[in-house]
Amino acid sequence: MRLLVCGGAGFIGSNFVRLRLAGGDEITVLDKLTYAGRRENLEDLDVRLVVGGIEDPGAVADALEGCDAIVNFAAETHVDRSIAEPDAFVTTHALGTYTLLEAARERSLRYVQVSTDEVYGSIETGSFTEESPLQPSSPYSATKAGADLLVASYHHTFGLEALICRGSNNYGPYQYPEKLIPLMVLNAMHGDKLPVYGDGMQVRNWIYVEDFGRGIGTVLERGEPGEVYNVGGPDEAPNLEVVTKIIEYTGADDSLIEYVTDRPGHDRRYSLGSEKVRALGWEAQVRFSAGLERTVDWYRENRAWWEPIRSGDYRAYYERQYGRALG
Numbered sequence: 286m287r288l289l290v291c292g293g294a295g296f297i298g299s300n301f302v303r304l305r306l307a308g309g310d311e312i313t314v315l316d317k318l319t320y321a322g323r324r325e326n327l328e329d330l331d332v333r334l335v336v337g338g339i340e341d342p343g344a345v346a347d348a349l350e351g352c353d354a355i356v357n358f359a360a361e362t363h364v365d366r367s368i369a370e371p372d373a374f375v376t377t378h379a380l381g382t383y384t385l386l387e388a389a390r391e392r393s394l395r396y397v398q399v400s401t402d403e404v405y406g407s408i409e410t411g412s413f414t415e416e417s418p419l420q421p422s423s424p425y426s427a428t429k430a431g432a433d434l435l436v437a438s439y440h441h442t443f444g445l446e447a448l449i450c451r452g453s454n455n456y457g458p459y460q461y462p463e464k465l466i467p468l469m470v471l472n473a474m475h476g477d478k479l480p481v482y483g484d485g486m487q488v489r490n491w492i493y494v495e496d497f498g499r500g501i502g503t504v505l506e507r508g509e510p511g512e513v514y515n516v517g518g519p520d521e522a523p524n525l526e527v528v529t530k531i532i533e534y535t536g537a538d539d540s541l542i543e544y545v546t547d548r549p550g551h552d553r554r555y556s557l558g559s560e561k562v563r564a565l566g567w568e569a570q571v572r573f574s575a576g577l578e579r580t581v582d583w584y585r586e587n588r589a590w591w592e593p594i595r596s597g598d599y600r601a602y603y604e605r606q607y608g609r610a611l612g
């Protein structure tokens with residue numbers, strides 16, 4: 286396939302690009318290179334990179350030259366940032382998704398929107414299905430839910446070959462260190478405090494990034510237009526258990542754990558039922574403990590990737606967020 290991968294310089298997008306190149310696809314990446322998008326994530330890969338926003342019709346038209354399908358990862362993705370500064374979330378998720386949908390409609394292209402379990406809100410027991418109501422709780426998840434509804438409308442109204450793929454919490458190589466797992470791994474490696482929100486009992490349904498990438502590929506190739514597919518990981522774990530495992534794998538000290546004021550409106554538990562994508566032949570392959578160990582090893586072995594981040598603007602962000610400096 287000749288794919289346009291929007292947001293392909295970010296965490297999940299760049300892992301997806303790697304998987305698809307190995308499978309023989311030709312790839313163009315359209316990415317605005319925000320703080321989370323990095324050329325380094327695509328280093329040594331044979332892709333055409335167009336630097337621009339998905340909300341810019343000119344950049345989208347340029348990037349789409351010669352492509353026959355679009356997979357859209359481009360997003361602002363950090364819930365804490367959506368609480369502090371929601372405007373970029375509205376621009377990218379609403380205007381950006383609209384601009385891509387219009388371009389796909391003009392050219393009759395297949396379109397996959399990458400979305401999140403967070404659009405369903407929190408669930409105490411059981412798992413969300415694709416029929417569950419959308420009850421997002423943060424500006425991040427609310428704007429992602431809005432984008433999903435717009436995508437569905439383009440199928441319903443214009444017959445666009447559009448599909449939606451909702452993933453659970455991803456982890457793995459190339460994830461920006463503001464997110465729970467790389468944050469804790471790098472802090473543990475440096476002897477910095479490990480800031481745990483509230484009581485640390487927020488449960489997440491962890492999926493290894495390559496499993497999610499293969500799920501998106503399955504939906505792209507075999508999904509039914511107009512349908513939503515949940516792609517959830519094989520294991521659930523509360524944040525505190527994740528941090529404890531990271532302490533074990535890095536050999537850090539338990540005393541680094543520091544309980545900090547919980548995030549406002551913090552969802553308690555996410556859980557996705559993935560039967561529908563399983564019926565297309567997808568299965569998660571990586572269990573959480575094995576994937577987490579692999580991830581810790583990757584951060585240990587790829588200092589050159591995270592060192593410029595940890596010594597750059599990220600330090601100021603961290604200090605604002607947690608009220609203390611990184612060591």
Ligand SMILES: NC(=O)c1ccc[n+]([C@@H]2O[C@H](COP(=O)([O-])OP(=O)(O)OC[C@H]3O[C@@H](n4cnc5c(N)ncnc54)[C@H](O)[C@@H]3O)[C@@H](O)[C@H]2O)c1
Nearest residue numbers: 292294295296297317318319321322338339359360452455
């Ligand atoms: N990380 C997770 O756990 C998770 C889980 C489920 C779904 N998702 C979804 O997967 C997608 C990718 O998430 P991620 O964790 O890789 O995020 P990320 O923050 O690592 O990467 C986002 C990428 O999008 C780019 N981008 C942002 N705004 C843009 C714009 N206006 N135009 C073009 N590019 C833009 C950034 O430069 C970056 O490369 C998102 O849509 C997210 O909602 C993430």
